[in-house]
């Protein structure tokens with residue numbers, strides 16, 4: 001039995017100081033009550049690993065564009081965007097219109113549908129390495145499907161992952177699972193050694209930057225070197241673009257000059273609805289087709305390619321052209337510089353990949369105070385310091401975000 005593990009994601013931050021917590025409790029009594037009710041039926045009061053934090057999370061009621069409202073009626077600027085999935089913000093009108101059109105006509109059929117085909121066509125147009133697409137319901141499922149395809153294609157079982165990577169919440173994708181080997185991030189020689197070892201590797205899975213691992217980009221040439229080393233040893237190179245697709249028309253592989261054998265997709269390609277996909281080489285994806293391949297990779301799923309996700313994803317991508325991505329990236333760069341400059345008296349630095357940022361504090365326990373202070377000031381961020389931008393945020397909103405970080409750092413510096 002493998003040891004239980006929660007992956008090598010960044011540790012959950014410690015609780016903030018008593019003064020801050022008392023202020024937070026005073027301001028959010030309805031959230032406290034809603035969370036207490038949730039705890040009676042949802043273990044830990046939540047239904048995914050990242051949405052709860054001490055003393056209890058803000059419970060949200062509504063979202064529109066770049067704004068969120070909690071059950072106490074407080075408004076927040078949204079810098080989470082459901083962990084990067086809502087690249088156009090909340091209730092994006094072109095998406096809600098398209099889904100409203102779909103609802104009275106049926107949302108899921110046991111049949112192919114033109115919305116699925118159109119989304120797959122768009123992905124193939126945008127990402128040159130993607131010749132075929134197979135839809136799933138989540139990024140986790142996409143990663144699982146890709147490892148099955150890789151094992152079937154190579155006849156090998158080992159999967160190589162990087163320390164700090166996150167490819168979903170499945171035991172098979174955790175660092176100390178059987179048939180998983182872990183290489184240090186940004187150390188090409190170590191990856192080459194593991195690939196050359198006695199036990200051959202079926203596939204290397206890599207993100208363009210460690211997302212949940214703190215938004216830590218690959219060093220120049222690292223991923224190209226890994227891809228080459230993998231292929232020279234008969235292993236597949238699988239790039240996880242579940243988070244990073246929003247950073248380039250062809251995902252981040254376009255910018256990095258990579259042509260992965262398989263690409264994992266999710267988040268933005270569902271426009272706010274649950275989805276995942278494996279895209280890539282036609283010969284590899286053909287292994288999922290039962291009628292053509294003896295010993296094929298059987299891949300079923302009642303909701304695969306759900307039509308609400310397919311049409312919402314298509315509309316989302318159509319509004320995420322090169323110009324929109326450039327604006328997001330420039331805004332991300334500017335915000336990173338402003339947050340760094342604001343950190344007087346606090347040991348902070350910001351890492352960034354496109355419009356996804358992570359604020360790091362030393363000691364990391366101070367992140368809990370930063371998170372609660374920003375919430376009290378109307379800015380919704382993640383407990384681990386990751387923030388990301390949506391096209392719904394205006395320059396004025398971003399000025400307000402930068403000012404809130406300045407106030408928060410000053411308060412933390414005063415309190416420590």
Ligand SMILES: Cc1ncc(COP(=O)(O)O)c(C=O)c1O
Pocket residue numbers: 083137138139140141143166167168169207211212240241242243266267275276
């Ligand atoms: C890089 C990466 N891969 C895979 C996943 C898993 O996707 P999902 O949450 O849709 O299962 C995530 C989710 O955060 C991710 O960031």
